Amino acid sequence: MQEEKDILDNANDEKEIDLLELATKLWEQRKKLIIWSICGAVIGLIVAFSIPKEYDTTVKLAPEISDPKAASGGLGALASMAGLGSAQAGADAVYPQLYPDVVSSVPFITSLFDVEVETKEDGRKFTVKQYMEDETKAPWWSAILGFPFKVLGAIMASDEEEGGKDGLDNFQLTKQEYELVEALNKRVTATVDQKTNVVTISVLMQDPLISAVLADTVVSRLQDYVTQYRTNKSRKDLEYAETLNEEAKVEYYKAQQKYAEYLDRNHGLAFQSAQITRDRLQNETSLAFSLYNQTAQQVQKAKAKVQETTPVYAIITPATVPVKAASPKKLLILVGFTFLAFVACAAWILFLKPMLEEQKNKKASEVKAPVANKKE
Structure with missing residues (x-):
């Protein structure tokens, strides 16, 4: 147990040492970090002011x-x-x-x-x-x-035949x-x-x-x-009711006119046949008026239904x-580009540059090794 604890303590110490070493490297290259951050801020400002509002x-x-x-x-x-x-x-x-x-x-x-x-x-x-x-x-x-x-689009458009088209067609x-x-x-x-x-x-x-x-x-x-x-349904019902009402109105006016003309022609006659014809025309007029009145009520109900269904x-x-x-969010863009530039510079200092130097030294040592062997 004591050995495991010592191993963990050593690992923690190494991590602390590594973090301190990384922070030290960044601090030593602080001028480069500042320059990169300023460049990122400038690029961010250019981008922010280039985007239309x-x-x-x-x-x-x-x-x-x-x-x-x-x-x-x-x-x-x-x-x-x-x-x-x-x-x-x-x-x-x-x-x-x-x-x-x-x-x-x-x-x-x-x-x-x-x-x-x-x-x-x-x-x-x-x-x-x-x-x-x-x-x-x-x-x-x-x-x-x-x-x-x-x-490319202009070239393709010139190769294709353009057909005439009148107006806007949602289907095509x-x-x-x-x-x-x-x-x-x-x-x-x-x-x-x-x-x-x-x-x-x-x-x-x-x-x-x-x-x-x-x-x-x-x-x-x-x-x-x-x-x-x-x-839609209520308006169609209203149109149908108005059509019936208009037809009933025309029929009522015809029956009324026919009854009036008969009375004018046969005023004062006491024949039984004349009385029967007059009663018949009067009943037809009353029936036509009743139908006209009913259809007028249906029109009013249909109008009320349209109003009721209107949301x-x-x-x-x-x-x-x-x-x-x-x-654009100019401040957010500025902070974002500045942060990205800082992170990119830090990655270059801590990881990319040491990696490239290591590969360069390795290649140099590989080149020197054959030369040393030849001299020996």
């Missing part, structure tokens, strides 16, 4: 649950805890968990291409498509790294349209809290006003999409023009 606008909204009774019951509560509450809350197929898929879908993204936006600094107006293609900036190294691919996008959809998908995101069903929509743009306007537009169009779906959204955090840029 990005402004993030976040909107939070709480959608209405389609079937509150199902969601408030015992099974509904358990399903909500499991993140399935909205899917189980009734017959609504577009529940909040699907909102991110709706926002990222091709038809939804391409519908944003023609949205009119305005820059905050100079008030220039563009569509979202024009702004993304012509006004969005990239770091200077992106142009250098992407130049070979751009040249061009390469440029697909790249624009991908770029917007990275900048327009939607997430859902599984417990509370709160939907968070974020829009990241290089202009703060455009970011806020586009975020507000995305929220509005998402609400319109869900409202359109939720009220209500509580905007928790509305869209506002951001004041501070969300990226």
